[in-house]
Amino acid sequence: MTAANTDTGRSGPQKPDGHRNEAPADPGRRADLIAAAVAAALFAVADAVGAAVDGDNVLQLNWPPLYADWEPHVGPGTVPALVTGTLLTVYGPAAARRLSTRALPWAATAGSLVWIWTLAMIDGWERGITERLTSRYEYLAAVDEVRDLRVFLTTFTERVPLDRPDNWPVHVAGHPPGALLTFVGLDRIGLGGGAWAGMFCVVTAATAAAAVLVTVRALAGEETARRAAPFVVLAPAAVWMGVSADAHFAAVAAWAVALLALAATGAARFPAAAALGSGLLFGWLLYLSYGLALMGTVALAVLVAARSWRPLPWALAGIAVWVVAFTAAGFWWFDGYTAVVDRYHQGAGGVRPYAYFVWANLAVQVLTVGLAGVAALRRWAVALPGTARRAARDLGSGSPLTGQAATVVLVAGALTAILLATASGMSKAETERIWLPFVLWLLPAAALLPARWARGWLAAQAAVALAVNHLLLTGW
Numbered sequence: 001m002t003a004a005n006t007d008t009g010r011s012g013p014q015k016p017d018g019h020r021n022e023a024p025a026d027p028g029r030r031a032d033l034i035a036a037a038v039a040a041a042l043f044a045v046a047d048a049v050g051a052a053v054d055g056d057n058v059l060q061l062n063w064p065p066l067y068a069d070w071e072p073h074v075g076p077g078t079v080p081a082l083v084t085g086t087l088l089t090v091y092g093p094a095a096a097r098r099l100s101t102r103a104l105p106w107a108a109t110a111g112s113l114v115w116i117w118t119l120a121m122i123d124g125w126e127r128g129i130t131e132r133l134t135s136r137y138e139y140l141a142a143v144d145e146v147r148d149l150r151v152f153l154t155t156f157t158e159r160v161p162l163d164r165p166d167n168w169p170v171h172v173a174g175h176p177p178g179a180l181l182t183f184v185g186l187d188r189i190g191l192g193g194g195a196w197a198g199m200f201c202v203v204t205a206a207t208a209a210a211a212v213l214v215t216v217r218a219l220a221g222e223e224t225a226r227r228a229a230p231f232v233v234l235a236p237a238a239v240w241m242g243v244s245a246d247a248h249f250a251a252v253a254a255w256a257v258a259l260l261a262l263a264a265t266g267a268a269r270f271p272a273a274a275a276l277g278s279g280l281l282f283g284w285l286l287y288l289s290y291g292l293a294l295m296g297t298v299a300l301a302v303l304v305a306a307r308s309w310r311p312l313p314w315a316l317a318g319i320a321v322w323v324v325a326f327t328a329a330g331f332w333w334f335d336g337y338t339a340v341v342d343r344y345h346q347g348a349g350g351v352r353p354y355a356y357f358v359w360a361n362l363a364v365q366v367l368t369v370g371l372a373g374v375a376a377l378r379r380w381a382v383a384l385p386g387t388a389r390r391a392a393r394d395l396g397s398g399s400p401l402t403g404q405a406a407t408v409v410l411v412a413g414a415l416t417a418i419l420l421a422t423a424s425g426m427s428k429a430e431t432e433r434i435w436l437p438f439v440l441w442l443l444p445a446a447a448l449l450p451a452r453w454a455r456g457w458l459a460a461q462a463a464v465a466l467a468v469n470h471l472l473l474t475g476w
Contacts (some may be wrong), residue, residue: 077121081465082466085462088115096227096230111234116242116247128242133243139171156331182248208251275311282299283318283322294421298410298417305405305410421438430476
């Protein structure tokens with residue numbers, strides 16, 4: 001019996017004396033539980049410290065370290081979310097084992113869509129979906145200001161500074177113009193307003209689960225993808241994927257990585273086309289969010305795991321298409337980024353203390369990856385030295401990494417992006433939302449957890465997400 005199907009509920013073989021063999025003890029389970037407990041304690045410390053130092057609202061948060069309000073509540077999504085979490089916990093591992101290779105990504109997308117949607121509906125249709133992107137800080141507030149594309153792009157950076165009387169809303173100013181253009185495009189094809197924008201973000205975000213599994217399968221193999229699938233779908237990060245534009249950005253990033261993995265491993269029928277498509281998505285990603293340039297560490301991890309640099313010229317060509325197009329149209333990426341940094345330190349986030357957020361940002365991710373994610377990262381840390389030695393030993397062979405080794409490298413790329421982001425000082429608070437594109441790539445580490453404990457860890461994941469959305473009113 002393989003590790004993938006040990007949790008079948010059947011009894012083991014009998015010994016001659018009539019007793020049944022016990023499943024071998026897992027020496028890492030105790031360490032996993034300790035790691036989860038320590039992570040929970042870290043979040044509690046971040047909460048306590050945040051409350052203690054925030055007498056003058058220096059953190060600009062109502063419930064530090066999260067951007068949220070304490071507001072216990074139930075809503076129309078409560079029962080559906082409980083049912084969805086239960087079904088994914090009980091049947092998710094078995095479904096992931098039995099579904100066909102083609103059906104698994106589709107099922108992951110469907111499961112993720114229902115999970116994100118029902119969690120969002122705990123806050124209700126208006127507060128949870130249609131009003132999320134309509135505040136004065138959001139993209140929809142500026143959609144009607146984009147009339148002439150050339151003028152918009154040539155003057156975009158000028159309107160970023162806080163001292164400009166016509167400065168852009170917070171979210172528009174903090175991102176390159178591609179973010180606002182996404183919602184302008186929706187409006188121009190007749191899908192304007194908060195409801196359409198909210199549903200667009202939820203649906204596209206749900207496809208990220210499929211992209212992650214496609215990537216893991218290409219790099220680490222079928223078995224690893226199936227083991228990771230329920231955890232990718234049931235991630236507590238779904239709380240912040242419905243509804244935020246960053247969830248859409250996460251999906252774009254995920255598919256960019258997936259196409260790169262297919263090209264690097266030769267799994268795509270036309271590797272060059274896949275690499276070019278990946279580059280086009282990575283290039284567009286640069287104009288959705290400045291911080292997502294850090295997705296380059298995940299891309300590098302894919303190439304290292306596949307031991308292939310062949311896709312790189314095609315990917316760079318795809319990126320260059322957008323750089324040339326935006327620059328020719330009047331927007332220079334580095335000028336925009338410099339203006340955002342200046343605005344940030346003018347008071348749009350720069351007043352938040354670095355000494356607190358540089359570690360509290362990491363504590364927040366205990367809720368996005370969940371307790372199972374923390375346990376999985378402990379397993380990842382244990383496997384890292386051996387993987388590094390193997391990669392160094394086999395460097396000259398050119399053989400791609402597979403299974404656990406490929407998973408370890410992929411997760412290392414995401415973790416590197418997160419550490420660089422928090423060290424930069426440009427990610428102070430709200431990282432439960434901003435870091436969604438990175439957090440998704442920590443979730444495959446769950447494939448390192450023993451299959452027989454999968455349901456228990458999945459139950460913990462569902463509990464975290466349900467608790468957050470019922471006890472807190474999250475916002476951005």
